[in-house]
Amino acid sequence: GVKELREAIAKSLKRFRNDVALENIIVTAGATEGMMIACSTIVDKGDEVLVPNPGFIVYGPDVSLAGGTPVEYSLRQENGFLPDIEEIKSLITPRTKAVIVNTPSNPTGTVFPKDSVKALADVATDKDLYILSDEVYHNFVYEGEHCSFARFHDDTIIVDSFSKTFAATGWRIGYVATSKEIVQQLSKVQYYTLACPPTATQYAILEGLRMEGPYRKHLRELFRKRRDIAMRKMAEIPTFTTAPVTGAFYVFPKYSQGIESEEFAMRILKRGVICAPGGAFGSLGEGHLRFSYANSEENIERGLEIVKEVAASI
Numbered sequence: 001g002v003k004e005l006r007e008a009i010a011k012s013l014k015r016f017r018n019d020v021a022l023e024n025i026i027v028t029a030g031a032t033e034g035m036m037i038a039c040s041t042i043v044d045k046g047d048e049v050l051v052p053n054p055g056f057i058v059y060g061p062d063v064s065l066a067g068g069t070p071v072e073y074s075l076r077q078e079n080g081f082l083p084d085i086e087e088i089k090s091l092i093t094p095r096t097k098a099v100i101v102n103t104p105s106n107p108t109g110t111v112f113p114k115d116s117v118k119a120l121a122d123v124a125t126d127k128d129l130y131i132l133s134d135e136v137y138h139n140f141v142y143e144g145e146h147c148s149f150a151r152f153h154d155d156t157i158i159v160d161s162f163s164k165t166f167a168a169t170g171w172r173i174g175y176v177a178t179s180k181e182i183v184q185q186l187s188k189v190q191y192y193t194l195a196c197p198p199t200a201t202q203y204a205i206l207e208g209l210r211m212e213g214p215y216r217k218h219l220r221e222l223f224r225k226r227r228d229i230a231m232r233k234m235a236e237i238p239t240f241t242t243a244p245v246t247g248a249f250y251v252f253p254k255y256s257q258g259i260e261s262e263e264f265a266m267r268i269l270k271r272g273v274i275c276a277p278g279g280a281f282g283s284l285g286e287g288h289l290r291f292s293y294a295n296s297e298e299n300i301e302r303g304l305e306i307v308k309e310v311a312a313s314i
């Protein structure tokens with residue numbers, strides 16, 4: 001990554017840790033590449049890596065492509081979609097190398113409170129595990145504050161991206177922040193994967209960082225309003241039960257219609273609204289639908305009105 005961008009990223013991370021310098025940063029082509037090279041670098045053949053179920057779709061395949069075995073830990077609605085520390089401990093074996101975490105979470109919209117972050121970080125420290133921490137939604141926290149795993153665990157590899165913060169998904173710029181030693185290894189893997197992330201968009205993102213001013217606060221307020229509308233509309237659907245959403249830009253209702261989530265999502269799609277079937281995020285996502293409210297207030301109202309009609313017809 002270009003030096004000035006790495007410096008700007010390091011500066012922005014100082015709110016989490018004081019000792020971050022440009023040597024701790026590698027710029028990536030989004031979080032997708034960041035997570036991929038992190039797994040390729042950390043995971044050896046036969047290693048096990050704990051991954052969330054439900055969780056963002058790339059984690060398991062990234063671990064498998066690196067030659068490892070993904071082992072799922074559960075995030076259950078009745079547990080506020082937070083990890084169960086006792087379950088995590090029970091899944092750790094001598095082969096466990098790392099745990100992948102994602103807060104705020106896609107698909108659940110949950111933000112891990114500081115206590116959960118600390119509890120999980122303590123287990124990782126105790127068992128000598130890496131934490132691969134996908135923090136791409138850290139600007140989208142509506143109650144409380146984002147707490148990075150790097151605050152409590154040295155062997156944390158933060159994967160972040162400008163796709164969400166700057167609504168720049170197609171620009172393919174993100175970064176990984178971790179120890180200087182791991183950054184050196186990541187850059188070797190990146191060299192054979194990508195050579196380097198696109199230079200033009202690196203400079204564009206740098207310009208964005210320089211001129212952002214109160215943008216992030218404004219963004220949070222905008223999305224808080226959208227979250228409130230989405231939650232109000234969800235509450236109008238009697239067959240949906242929606243856990244409180246404190247971050248990211250998703251709602252993940254559980255529905256009582258006894259059909260598969262893919263079938264449900266397809267019926268909604270036929271009426272012009274796209275949502276993701278919960279089953280795409282793991283077995284525990286089945287019976288849920290994932291809606292994104294990264295859209296105008298008007299479209300959220302209109303789209304969820306359609307969802308209400310489809311839900312009433314099944």
Ligand SMILES: Cc1ncc(COP(=O)(O)O)c(C=O)c1O
Nearest residue numbers: 030031032056106136161163174
């Ligand atoms: C949790 C999570 N991580 C990573 C990504 C990928 O982001 P990027 O566009 O930076 O590759 C996404 C995109 O949806 C996401 O939801």
